[in-house]
Amino acid sequence: MSITIQQPTPHSGASATTPEPVPDTGEQIPTLSWPTAAIFVAAVGVFGISTWAALTSRLPAVVTIMLSAAAIFVLFTVLHDASHYSISRHRWVNAAFGRAAMLFVSPLISFRSFAFIHIQHHLNTNDGDNDPDHFVTAGPRWQLPLRFPLMDVPYLRFLVRNIDTRPRSEILETAALITFSVAAVAVAGFSGHLWQLALVYLIPERIAVFVLAWWFDWLPHHDLTDTHRQNRYRATRNRVGAEWILTPLLLSQNYHLVHHLHPSIPFHRYVAAWRRNEAAYLEHNPALLTAFGQQLDAEQYHTWKELNGSLSRLLPVHAPRKSGETHTLVVRSVDPLTPDSVRISFDVPADLREQFRFRAGQHLTVHHRLDGQYIRRTYSICTSTGSGELAIAIRRIPDGLFSTFATERLRAGDTLELGPPTGDFCPPADPDIRGEYVAIAAGSGITPVLSAVTSILEIERDSRCTLIYGNRTTESTMFRAELEDLQCRFGDRLRVQHVRSAEPTSGVLTGRIDYPMVRSVIGSDVHAVDRWLLCGPQELVTHLRDNLTDSGVPIEKIHLELFHAHAAPSAPSDSIAAELTIGLRGATRTVSLNAGETLLEAALRNRIAAPYACMGGACGTCMATLTSGTVTMDQNFALSTEQVRTGHILTCQSRPTSATVGVDFDA
Numbered sequence: 001m002s003i004t005i006q007q008p009t010p011h012s013g014a015s016a017t018t019p020e021p022v023p024d025t026g027e028q029i030p031t032l033s034w035p036t037a038a039i040f041v042a043a044v045g046v047f048g049i050s051t052w053a054a055l056t057s058r059l060p061a062v063v064t065i066m067l068s069a070a071a072i073f074v075l076f077t078v079l080h081d082a083s084h085y086s087i088s089r090h091r092w093v094n095a096a097f098g099r100a101a102m103l104f105v106s107p108l109i110s111f112r113s114f115a116f117i118h119i120q121h122h123l124n125t126n127d128g129d130n131d132p133d134h135f136v137t138a139g140p141r142w143q144l145p146l147r148f149p150l151m152d153v154p155y156l157r158f159l160v161r162n163i164d165t166r167p168r169s170e171i172l173e174t175a176a177l178i179t180f181s182v183a184a185v186a187v188a189g190f191s192g193h194l195w196q197l198a199l200v201y202l203i204p205e206r207i208a209v210f211v212l213a214w215w216f217d218w219l220p221h222h223d224l225t226d227t228h229r230q231n232r233y234r235a236t237r238n239r240v241g242a243e244w245i246l247t248p249l250l251l252s253q254n255y256h257l258v259h260h261l262h263p264s265i266p267f268h269r270y271v272a273a274w275r276r277n278e279a280a281y282l283e284h285n286p287a288l289l290t291a292f293g294q295q296l297d298a299e300q301y302h303t304w305k306e307l308n309g310s311l312s313r314l315l316p317v318h319a320p321r322k323s324g325e326t327h328t329l330v331v332r333s334v335d336p337l338t339p340d341s342v343r344i345s346f347d348v349p350a351d352l353r354e355q356f357r358f359r360a361g362q363h364l365t366v367h368h369r370l371d372g373q374y375i376r377r378t379y380s381i382c383t384s385t386g387s388g389e390l391a392i393a394i395r396r397i398p399d400g401l402f403s404t405f406a407t408e409r410l411r412a413g414d415t416l417e418l419g420p421p422t423g424d425f426c427p428p429a430d431p432d433i434r435g436e437y438v439a440i441a442a443g444s445g446i447t448p449v450l451s452a453v454t455s456i457l458e459i460e461r462d463s464r465c466t467l468i469y470g471n472r473t474t475e476s477t478m479f480r481a482e483l484e485d486l487q488c489r490f491g492d493r494l495r496v497q498h499v500r501s502a503e504p505t506s507g508v509l510t511g512r513i514d515y516p517m518v519r520s521v522i523g524s525d526v527h528a529v530d531r532w533l534l535c536g537p538q539e540l541v542t543h544l545r546d547n548l549t550d551s552g553v554p555i556e557k558i559h560l561e562l563f564h565a566h567a568a569p570s571a572p573s574d575s576i577a578a579e580l581t582i583g584l585r586g587a588t589r590t591v592s593l594n595a596g597e598t599l600l601e602a603a604l605r606n607r608i609a610a611p612y613a614c615m616g617g618a619c620g621t622c623m624a625t626l627t628s629g630t631v632t633m634d635q636n637f638a639l640s641t642e643q644v645r646t647g648h649i650l651t652c653q654s655r656p657t658s659a660t661v662g663v664d665f666d667a
Contacts, residue, residue, distance in 0.1 A: 023277035028388030068204030083115035220256035237287035345391035360455035361425025384454035429459035442536030515547035578656035583664035629661035
């Protein structure tokens with residue numbers, strides 16, 4: 001069998017050397033992590049009781065100190081989860097909890113500074129020069145009692161070392177907190193209330209920091225020498241056994257390895273994540289200790305488990321399913337983005353979460369009957385893989401039947417028929433990759449790009465992105481607020497350059513995006529970019545792709561997606577008839593294919609429900625495997641060179657060049 005394509009393939013798949021991602025946890029960031037919110041309220045309440053006791057002398061001093069210390073210890077978990085944006089999918093909720101908890105844990109540093117420093121610990125675990133927690137985890141044993149209560153000192157030193165890279169507002173906030181803390185101690189001293197302040201806060205806070213350094217840093221990391229980049233499965237450990245006491249006592253940090261592998265899941269789901277994919281984790285020989293400090297390898301762990309009882313039944317590692325079926329999903333919300341576009345989010349029931357789990361850059365096919373007409377449309381998912389949300393964005397187009405319905409009549413509580421996520425816009429983000437990305441989008445082309453860029457920034461903690469985004473005006477710019485939020489969160493690693501064709505504005509480029517403009521924005525050699533993500537009109541995408549390849553950029557580095565491709569050239573005069581055998585959903589059927597027809601047209605004419613959407617070679621929904629015969633593809637904007645090499649075709653663009661052709665949609 002062979003495949004020819006009548007124009008260069010503009011989209012590439014993942015590199016064969018891309019590291020295998022860690023197993024899917026099956027966990028999502030909730031709208032609100034109620035356990036985290038509950039321990040926040042409880043801890044603040046306990047701190048209030050200890051304050052009352054100190055001011056009224058109703059409890060012994062040691063009890064007051066222990067109550068305050070316990071409250072501060074618990075509030076660190078709130079701060080910790082907030083720094084990973086795992087309390088809520090709404091980022092302002094995480095910031096609110098984080099700032100409030102930071103005031104109790106250590107008022108010498110701002111929440112944003114703490115989050116930055118803590119992420120550096122994840123990136124540089126066990127790296128003596130760059131891990132801010134190495135002060136605690138690598139000190140001589142005799143020094144540990146002195147180092148534990150001073151663990152925030154190297155944090156301040158680390159912040160000073162990186163002060164030039166941090167936003168001015170963050171540094172000012174930290175300076176204000178330090179000034180306030182010093183002033184509070186001074187006022188308490190001069191007013192004769194220093195002992196009460198010491199009872200309520202100064203002594204308990206140091207005790208809490210001591211325990212945090214011991215339980216959250218030293219226990220998970222001590223005596224481990226592998227850095228995160230060398231072996232993420234052995235940069236920290238799980239301490240297995242005695243979960244009934246260790247899990248609540250350490251607030252799940254006995255499963256600290258799970259946290260480092262999946263930083264965005266809430267603390268109370270670490271054990272569940274381990275149980276879900278235990279077999280997959282053990283394949284990597286992770287660092288494991290028993291509750292009593294006995295080191296285990298994977299084989300010893302199995303033996304230990306047999307002797308000590310199973311933690312839980314093993315659940316399979318998530319593997320995406322290929323399905324041609326559609327499912328009815330309820331519309332959760334319809335939120336306006338611009339005067340002519342909306343963001344539509346869906347409620348995904350528990351029994352469909354596996355089918356609708358997605359990678360950044362994938363799309364959904366909407367099946368809908370409107371005014372007596374059956375409509376099939378494809379829309380890119382605009383949410384990141386870690387958001388816990390499934391949403392698409394739709395812009396109304398002139399005379400667009402479904403886009404007009406979606407932007408004007410669709411309401412929360414309505415239902416739509418959706419096919420599971422498909423598509424392969426770009427490789428999945430990987431926490432071990434340190435990459436330089438340039439994303440270019442125009443108009444509604446921002447939707448898959450937003451999903452991809454957000455996922456990269458959230459997962460690849462050391463990667464950097466430049467986004468060049470073209471629109472006519474500010475008002476027509478989709479996801480303005482979301483992009484501003486991303487810049488606030490990742491300002492040191494994300495640069496957004498807006499381009500407006502009909503609105504000259506300060507700080508915004510005017511005109512239409514073209515290759516010279518892109519070169520001037522990135523300000524560096526195009527070969528220094530590891531991945532190019534392009535999405536927009538066909539003219540823009542093909543113009544940029546052709547100029548990049550002409551400049552020597554390998555096609556494997558260029559990933560593109562079109563929202564609409566021009567109609568393929570008309571059937572060539574030498575098109576032939578053929579006998580077409582189609583495999584779909586476990587059944588096989590043979591039909592005749594007329595001269596001039598594509599494989600998909602022949603299937604649909606014979607009432608075979610083959611998957612399709614755009615009919616222009618842009619979305620990849622109609623992809624199948626060529627099992628016999630030969631074909632030629634009129635155009636291809638969806639398949640990578642590797643996919644084409646291994647026999648994948650777009651049936652909407654494929655015409656036979658042999659008398660018999662076989663394709664399989666299930667393979």
